[in-house]
Amino acid sequence: MEQKQLDAARSRLEAEKEAVDKQLLDHGVQLEGDENISLDQHEGFADSAQATAERSQEITIVEQMRVRRSDILAALAKIDQGTYGKCESCGNEIPPERLEAVPAATLCMSCKQQSG
Ligand SMILES: [Zn+2]
DSSP: OHHHHHEEEEEEEEHHHHHHHHHHHHHHHHHTTEEEEEGGGGGOOOHHHHHHHHHHHHEEEHHHHHHHHHHHHHHHHEEETOOBOTTTTTTTOOHHHHHHHHOOSSSSSHHHHOOO
């Protein structure tokens, strides 16, 4: 992969990480280091059925963002290691169009389809 493409991928990933960080903060989630996110902030929810439903929805959203954030961090680490853009399953290069659509992709389309 060309340096130009790597630079573009890095900016996209950093922008995406910033957006995810901001959303997590909007949900009242404190970031501890790079990987651990505390949900303790949510202990203040009232103990009613609605609050429970809201809370579980909140946790689902936060969990999805947490996963996305760790994918982004993993992709940034790969750029540093020079392995970005390679499929983790077959080792082939992931097509640039796919990386543009999903900068944190770790599998090429055919491996992704096989893994379900
Ligand atoms: Zn593959």
